[in-house]
Amino acid sequence: MFRKLYLVWLLMAGCVLYTLHACNSAGQQTAEERMPDTISYNFNIRPILSDKCFKCHGPDAAHREAGLRLDIPEMAFAALQDNPTAHALVPGDPDLSEVYRRIATKDTAEQMPPVSSNLKKLSPFEVDLVKAWIKQGAKYEKHWAFVAPRVVAVPKVDNAEWPKNAIDNFVLQKMEQKGFEPNAEADKERLLKRLSLDLTGLPPSLKMMDDFMADKSPNAYEKAVDKLMAAPQYGEKMALHWLDVSRYADSHGYQDDNYRSQWPWRDWVIHAYNENLPYDKFITWQLAGDQIPNGTKEQLLATAFNRNHKITEEGGVIDEEYRVSYVTDRTNTFGKALLGMTLECAHCHDHKYDPLSQKEYYQVLAFFNSVKEAGLQSVVGGPETYAKRPMMQISNDEAKNVLKFINKQDTDKLIVSIMADSEYVRKTYVLNRGNYDSHGEEVSMGTPKSILPFTANYPKNRLGLSEWLFNKKNPLTARVFVNQTWQEFFGKGIVKSSGDFGMQGDLPTHPELLDWLAVDFMNHGWDMKRLVKQIVMSATYRQSAAVTPDKLKNDPDNIYLARGPRNRLPAEFVRDLVLASSGLLNPKIGGPSVNPYQPPGLWEAATSGRGQLANYKQVHGPDLYRRGMYTLIKRTVPPASMAIFDASNRDQCEVKRLRTNTPLQALVMLNDPTVLEGARVLAAKLLQDNSNANDKLTKAFRLIMCRHPQEKELAILTAYYNDELKTMTKADAAKLLKVGEYPIPPNADKVKLAAMMKVVDAIYNLEEAITKT
Template identity: 40%
Template structure:
């Protein structure tokens, strides 16, 4: 390992080596690949011998032609379309006797004449278009037409088939490695050496749990020389409760989970029991098919359990507008189309919202099909302009992690609440007979003071106190799905406007034909959910395994996880993607098994070191000739700091909490005056980041700065940017200063270790690595500098040691503790700490 620690002359700071070679190379490759269009001839030998429509032609047509000559039938220029063979080869409307494409005859094909034309009035794309064709792209189109202009169904809509390459690699540990090895050979690459054991352990531990390995785990792994050593580690991590918490983060961002309704007033809501459901599902390794069915239609399952009903909050995590001027007719449509967009993105990888106002410009999705699909989510009799806590349909719930005793008590409370409502009605009726003048609030108040009502309320309060005594949360009012009887009529909305339904045709429920094929349309939401995870659906398994691959490698096999449509890049390893999709389905949609295969593969286990050869041949690691390397998310950065410090609270589930954030942030940015953010106290202050209270109007600043989604709409893409603000967070945020203090305190108070061992302990607790001698020398120099500084300036030492709510030992030498804190803070800001490598 190469030391990357640097001492800074003043203050507690560190060099933030956040720009990896991969990211620099990506920018370089992007710049160098931006070819300006050329009309010069190119070598015919440089073209693919056999032109494939999906690989070579569709990307060109989609990027430069489909906007004007694609699936959007109402906006096709010149009544000419190129997205199907039939449209492209028919006689042109405005040029009798001419055809856009004459298969086998490029010299008679109008599109070839147009793309090669030098006449500004004739050339396509038009001279004033931002889209231009390169010389190579023109020649590809010409050769494609000459070879018969064969069209293919978009690759993502063709059912995946499992093809396994012949075993020709001693390097491969799993069949998936054979696909990677084949690409290495095709592109003249060699796989990288195996990563060192400590690098693999940290990479895998962070990938599966979001936390770094402890010194004890590192020592045990390095001492285990058995062939099963890595597999034992993976099994341990997959069985850790931390696995479910880590995996839940991406699902929460995809499902746009938040603790407030959004919009201007941004009222609080209580859908957090759904988060409990997600964590439990991942930890219990619920089959992804069942996980999907329960979230999309758990309320419609026979004898649906409480958990299955809570699961349906997935489709009620959308924003909810309860402002005074909000119109229910408008926002019921917004909520329904949000569900369409979320399901379309998560399960189909399609931008269905693009077809709200007109047919999709690039993909075979008509506006009518999108509104037909919306009919599955338009039948719950929802209150579209109520606050989330009362936006029917709702149900009440304890934390799904509440004790069994509390759950049983909770059932009794529910029964008593139903009885209480009944008795209240009876008492109001009796009182009204005795005194007909009693009405409204006076009648209700008197009924509340009758003995039967008071006795029931007392029983309920006693039971609630028992639940609180067990340490379990109070009730939450959760927004859920509940199917109404019959079918609510659905109409196409002209230009997507709720005020302009086309009532000439009531739409029937169906799935877009490009996905459904010849299968009968699902009749209701439950049938839809089952179809989504059936073998009849060609796309969902691909989309999900691609996101899991992205989770481990930083980039998916399809680099646009949100878009598998015509605008998406072709998969780097299409046969591998199909293989994994089929295997995933055949495994029973086993999530843990898929994670295990990937992290135990030779591909994942490579060193991530970037050599000069790899920089030249594959700067972005497109062909995976080295291991993954990318910056941790804001969630993981905070969690690993707390974990290193021994501060992390490992309680599962329950309501959201409020960690540190800058004072006055809510008040300065919120619509409501005098709104205050009150940080949690005690153990709640140190819970994992997925439990952080998410206010849509003012997102948690740490997560926003580190590219967290805004949680207003579905997001399945993990952005990774570099900004000075990120460095400032790591260097100045109270969380990281406090974590450094507690890491330092543990090492300082360990009387069995000498100075060098204390430095080593600090380094290992934070990074999960053993420090080499060069790194220890740098840390020692850093300590000496700050020890002298804080010995001479006790007030500065006090300032750093009072960061955060946690207290320090009175017996600790304050100057030394402050100096060790400075060392720990430096390590928290190093490249090794903030990246998976």
């Protein structure tokens, strides 16, 4: 073990040196703060007030001092409560504005924010910004996210040779303003690895690597993009994010946490991405496929999106309480996933920060409130409880002839929970303090006026809500999806807080680019594949991930995108990389979820003892080697190894996963049966090759790292292999090779196999192996 850890350290040192190597940094400057010609309240002033002033002079009445609010112009311009002759802001005159006087003074008795508040004082540049803003008239603006995206001209840049499409002009303009230069394009091997992982979630095959390296044509990269986007694995990769958004899981949740059969909807999502269903249809079918005139069975299946929430099967619960919780979940998911808004903050009272009233929250909730469902429908039992009413049944004939994308084996019956409203519209009330049984004012269907009014032109149903959502004047829909898509490729969105475009969310780092992408997306038929191709074809995306000391110091978070993305793979794709590179991967698309290796006793320790999921039943054979996205998710006990790598347990809508770096992750890579079995199987295949040790190790390195090893790296691996051959005993080899169910070749030299397995396992444990660079 010590030798392996030491080897990993040596090789990782080389990877770090690569990452930090100095690119050509001639002409780079330290990013400087520059005074804009026109001061924007949204982008220049509000962030300062929010950080330094709103704690005492913002929307929270409980903590407001001196009766002064600076977030509302009417109150900011009014006479001060304790000094009617003075005003916080006097447009055009900083010297008469108490705000400027207090932030600029050196008198600690008058200085704002006061020392006692523990808030940092404004920097000299921030003071100058406020002064310039007041001089220019102290103009307040509607929150940027509530203004419809506008047509933006593609900017001109000094380095006109670098951009490959319009995205690059916006990015380079910001770089040039900050004194940065872009990195050179990544080398072909690393670029193909990045592209393949981003578009399919799988490493490129050796043939794909060889073909790409041999292709010297000017459009070689674009050909690789098109090939990967045409692969069926593209739909699997893109679907994973949407499974997080939709809170897809294979159990109902709560204590009993019994099995549910929603996986045909997952098959549909994969199919929709592969077929490039336009985003407006992709969402409309999911929100309201049951309300489309002459709708199809496929459109009905899509509505399972709304029913992926947790459902209780526990006796003794109050039916209406849980029914309301289901409707609330659908409402909150709609807000976070599609609007990038924290609607849930208005469940009990008016939103504290965003212009959203409690009444408006329940007007949105009304769209989802007439489903023919109950809070508690059944007790834990057999197949009839797999789906909850309303539901649809899928026959073998339908799977064969109508819903051909469903990977259905012949089973007795397959049922999925879907949407279907009652014949009558259920009344909706504002719930006082959010309590399910405390009815206030009755409300009808509607949407927040601050976003876009819901006019009489829209049908009063979920289909009308979809029309409202995809009105080109809606300021959020296109921006939110474009931002989530960008996040999939760069690790974070143009708006970092991808689930919160409201007042407390992050500002876009490149607002003009976000608007340009949103408008372009709408004007080209909400074409998702076209958007993805624009991103991966850009010079911005193709940059090397190497970082110079200067860029690391002045832009550690890569806000200005002066280098390529470098992120660890999502949990499911860590598993997929091992399976694919070792040759174990079962490529079957879709179908029911499976139970691969898992430490014993996890389910049994957290179960009520009832239902199909009371005990963990591991699968065998090819199903052991299915992609990570098909691992069964029991909400109360999610898959342990993937949870350690920050996979969602799908309790609620999640538009962005946390990313952590913990010792437990290293322990998974060192001890997980799938990783060890993958190392053993790949080692056996290498030993069957008619080649020397160097060639075998080079092949292993290429399969896992997707590049040729450097001479020093190969020398370290070779020395480690030779060392293991000398010290490996037959007893140690036999013990090491026991892991996993995949058969060992009958005539294998077990000492050589164990030695090679340890080297392959060491490669899997390098940081670069599970990192997109």
